[in-house]
Amino acid sequence: EAGVVQSPRYKIIEKKQPVAFWCNPISGHNTLYWYLQNLGQGPELLIRYENEEAVDDSQLPKDRFSAERLKGVDSTLKIQPAELGDSAVYLCASSLGTTSYEQYFGPGTRLTVT
Template identity: 95%
Template sequence: EAGVVQSPRYKIIEKKQPVAFWCNPISGHNTLYWYLQNLGQGPELLIRYENEEAVDDSQLPKDRFSAERLKGVDSTLKIQPAELGDSAVYLCASSLGVTSGMADTQYFGPGTRLTVL
């Protein structure tokens, strides 16, 4: 079974430029998460989707960050415009979903390392 897929793995951009990250969750996983991981820190949740609905986006900086999960499968996280402080690893994770009884266990993708110059 394929795991969580993310692309690109690495991205280098100039500040003020836009950038987008893509995530494909494990097949059948209804819940999708985007995390931000700064160097030497644990991941911090940005947004959680249940199917196509964003049910927790309280930590998403909405002035420059946006996300979507059309059709409740793949998801895209966008930053526009990027700032120097956005340099970090962006992780995507998925889990079976709240009705499964196994919603607690999250499976992570390899992440996208963003460098803003």
């Protein structure tokens, strides 16, 4: 079974530029999560999708961050414009649903904003 796929693995951009991250969850997983992981810290949830619906985006900085999950499968997380403080690892995870307990994580995208 293929795991959660994320691309790109690494991204370096200048501040004020836009950037997008892509995630393909495990086949059949209805729930998709985007987490932010700062250096030396645990992941923090940005947004959670149940199929196409964003059911928890309370931690997503909506002035510059946006996300979508078209057709309830792949998802894209966008930052526009990026700031220096956005440098972090962006993790995508998926699970079978809200009643399933394990979340399976992708390898992450390491973003560096210069």
